[in-house]
Amino acid sequence: MLTRLLSGDTPRSGLLTALLLIVLISLAFAPFLFPGIRSLETAARICIFIVLVASYDLLLGYAGIVSFAHTMFFGIGAYGTALALSTTGPGYGALIWGTAAGAVVAAVFALAIGLFSLRVKAIFFAMVMLAVASAFAVFVSQMSWLTGGEDGLNYKIPRELTPAFKLIDEKILGVRVNGKLLAYYLVFFVSAILFLVMLRIVNSPFGRTLKAVRDNAFRAEAIGYRVVWYRTTATILSAVMAALAGSLLAIWLRYTGPATTLSMEIMIDILLMVVIGGMGTLYGAVLGATLFILAQTYLQTLMGVAADATSAVPLFSTLVAPERWLLWLGVLFILSVYFFPSGIVGRLRAGRA
Amino acid sequence: MSNTAVKPRIEKIPLKEKLFHKLPMFLVPVLALAGLAAIGNPSSWLTLTVAGLAMGMMIFIMASGLTVVFGLMDVINFGHGAFVAVGAFVGFTVLAWLAGWTASPSVMLNLAAVLIAILAAMLITGLLGLAFERVIVMPVYGEHLKQILVTMGGLIVAQQMIYVVWGPDELHISRPQALQGSFVIGEAAIEKYRLVAVAIGLALFLAMRHILKKTRIGLLVRAGVENGEMVEALGYRIRRLFLIVFMTGSALAGLGGVMWGLYQETITAHMGSEIMVLVFIVVIIGGLGSVEGCFIGAMLVGLLANYTAFLAPKVALISTIALMVVILMWRPQGLYPVVKAK
Numbered sequence: 268m269l270t271r272l273l274s275g276d277t278p279r280s281g282l283l284t285a286l287l288l289i290v291l292i293s294l295a296f297a298p299f300l301f302p303g304i305r306s307l308e309t310a311a312r313i314c315i316f317i318v319l320v321a322s323y324d325l326l327l328g329y330a331g332i333v334s335f336a337h338t339m340f341f342g343i344g345a346y347g348t349a350l351a352l353s354t355t356g357p358g359y360g361a362l363i364w365g366t367a368a369g370a371v372v373a374a375v376f377a378l379a380i381g382l383f384s385l386r387v388k389a390i391f392f393a394m395v396m397l398a399v400a401s402a403f404a405v406f407v408s409q410m411s412w413l414t415g416g417e418d419g420l421n422y423k424i425p426r427e428l429t430p431a432f433k434l435i436d437e438k439i440l441g442v443r444v445n446g447k448l449l450a451y452y453l454v455f456f457v458s459a460i461l462f463l464v465m466l467r468i469v470n471s472p473f474g475r476t477l478k479a480v481r482d483n484a485f486r487a488e489a490i491g492y493r494v495v496w497y498r499t500t501a502t503i504l505s506a507v508m509a510a511l512a513g514s515l516l517a518i519w520l521r522y523t524g525p526a527t528t529l530s531m532e533i534m535i536d537i538l539l540m541v542v543i544g545g546m547g548t549l550y551g552a553v554l555g556a557t558l559f560i561l562a563q564t565y566l567q568t569l570m571g572v573a574a575d576a577t578s579a580v581p582l583f584s585t586l587v588a589p590e591r592w593l594l595w596l597g598v599l600f601i602l603s604v605y606f607f608p609s610g611i612v613g614r615l616r617a618g619r620a
Numbered sequence: 621m622s623n624t625a626v627k628p629r630i631e632k633i634p635l636k637e638k639l640f641h642k643l644p645m646f647l648v649p650v651l652a653l654a655g656l657a658a659i660g661n662p663s664s665w666l667t668l669t670v671a672g673l674a675m676g677m678m679i680f681i682m683a684s685g686l687t688v689v690f691g692l693m694d695v696i697n698f699g700h701g702a703f704v705a706v707g708a709f710v711g712f713t714v715l716a717w718l719a720g721w722t723a724s725p726s727v728m729l730n731l732a733a734v735l736i737a738i739l740a741a742m743l744i745t746g747l748l749g750l751a752f753e754r755v756i757v758m759p760v761y762g763e764h765l766k767q768i769l770v771t772m773g774g775l776i777v778a779q780q781m782i783y784v785v786w787g788p789d790e791l792h793i794s795r796p797q798a799l800q801g802s803f804v805i806g807e808a809a810i811e812k813y814r815l816v817a818v819a820i821g822l823a824l825f826l827a828m829r830h831i832l833k834k835t836r837i838g839l840l841v842r843a844g845v846e847n848g849e850m851v852e853a854l855g856y857r858i859r860r861l862f863l864i865v866f867m868t869g870s871a872l873a874g875l876g877g878v879m880w881g882l883y884q885e886t887i888t889a890h891m892g893s894e895i896m897v898l899v900f901i902v903v904i905i906g907g908l909g910s911v912e913g914c915f916i917g918a919m920l921v922g923l924l925a926n927y928t929a930f931l932a933p934k935v936a937l938i939s940t941i942a943l944m945v946v947i948l949m950w951r952p953q954g955l956y957p958v959v960k961a962k
Contacts, residue, residue, distance in 0.1 A: 398901050590783070594777060600773040604760075
């Protein structure tokens, strides 16, 4: 049953299983285990980014396509939901059609891009996508009559998902059962389902062919698989997943703007998460996203302590200043591309064998 | 060895092939004329055209290194933008030290300060290029996916190092006295600095062409683009050639950074990744690896960006993407496809 749920792709390493279980349990009971607004925000962010990073891994790790436009699809999903909610008011109808519209638009974009440019070399594709994504970001911030420009959109979500709504009056384990909690569990379960769907996809015959295309496109073509079709489908699937993750973010934050969805910083974050976690395995996305966001939220505090402790040493203290955490993750990123390209998960699995 | 040189038989190039090489050169004047038709007012057209050419020249300076590196080494450096930013910061620091020179009314002192700033920036970015090639790029020759990832990582680290060294704030500096202000021709105002940028870019383009076509090292580079293994088999150390080209490309990025910084008068640590978008578009339009294509692409992008910024400001960046799409529909490998075999 459990193996079927995971589509036969078990973690295959004791330590990895333990880590994944810790992540799963912590996220599932986050409101009760770690009370407080900040930790709940962090947990929801982790859920959403697990989906986003896994969808990017579908592209990078399984299909071997480097794209810098993943945030574009993320943003399309987020703006789809945001626009639907802000134009027609808070309602489940708007929520659903906005999300669906975002996913459809993302799929159409991905199809167009796939047909246009997946025939060319990886480098070419990466450069074109970088250009397209940044043009899209600029475009969105200039269409201020529709998207709110740089300020983004603030909107209301259905009342049942806001802190004002109380499901029951008593507290459970000292936690108020309000709309925020419901919203968190919406994010959590949708993320879990999307993750399992992706696991299903990569372990299907389609996923296996995708890996064959990644490893040797020429040979796959010779055997009789239509490489362009597989690559395009992978791009579309990953775009739709990213768009859905974007919708989740839009629902959770009740705000959508270029900085939270479209910026190059987020693209770089996703890249770091995938590579540090492990390319070519979706569990890598779980660990990568969790570690990265925890680092983003809490490492800075730690580094602040280190910077205070070393404030006497002039250059070193600026190196460990809390704002410089990305520097160290960048170094870690380069090292992981060289020395353990299969990331944390690959390391753990290799350690067992 | 006999002294009688064997004369090569030069075959006549058919018209179709000649046209293939000449056709892209007409794009720039065609675009300029189309701009004149769209804008209508000749004096604002002249201002915009000079601005566009200046912008194009600066982009060319930054992009030329990238495209030659790709042609020769089959490496695309996503961290190229970091050299642009570092160059700009070094240049600004030097100019700040020489504040007395830049503020003085003497043209010679002004130009000397700019020259020193440029040389310092090129030196530092060249050395940075050396480190980048040795540490980051060398272990991943031939692996495109890893190259993209690793050079992106290099960009992140380099940007963060700029924050460490220069702090998180943007820097402002005003141009030296001699480069401020503008000439007025008829009703058109033309900024002096833009003319300087056009002159430097043009000089650089001609120098690059000369080096690539007329000198021994240029011959080796061109041969390396065509077939690197053969150059190696003939006894040349192609790795050293790689390194020289990479360092030159980085130094040019630094030069471009200083010039762009002086143009904008404000620089930030992430200016490199912003400008890289335009640089990539130019390199793709020109055809990866082609210096001439890169030059034409840069002119086209510069002109188009300025015309559309005047006519319809909201679509300025989109228009360059559209230009790229149109060019790729016409010639899927860019204007001058160079890398055929790889």
